[in-house]
Amino acid sequence: MVKGKVKAGKVDCQAYAQTCQTADIRAYPTVKFYPYQGTKKNVFGEYIDSRDAKGIADLLNEKLEAIQNKGKRKKSRNKDEL
Template sequence: MVEGKVKAGKVDCQAYAQTCQKAGIRAYPTVKFFPYERTKRNIWGEQIDARDAKEIATLIYEKLKNLQNHGKRDKDEL
């Protein structure tokens, strides 16, 4: 649903516990949005509490729209 708009991926927190710990992930499943802001990245991201794919996509599009309005959108990751 967000293909071509953001980069999306998943991490196996059992295999990569340190990565998940750094991102503040404590429960599964967890969806986070990590906006790219020029040269610095927010390593904590914004947690998305929705579980429905359509609702997640809607929230992502809203966040992208807000970033575009602030002139910060170069590329984004989910």
């Protein structure tokens, strides 16, 4: 449902306990969203409170739309300031 829009991955928290500990993952399964913010990295991400594939896809699409709209507002503000 979000193929081509987001990159997804999974981590085996038994094999990579330090990675999961750093990301504040305490229960399995856990779904988190890490928005691309240029060079700024958010190691905690945003917890997605859903186990349903459609629910997760809907939340991701909403977050992507908000990010895209935020970028459009910044561009139009810059034009107004010139």
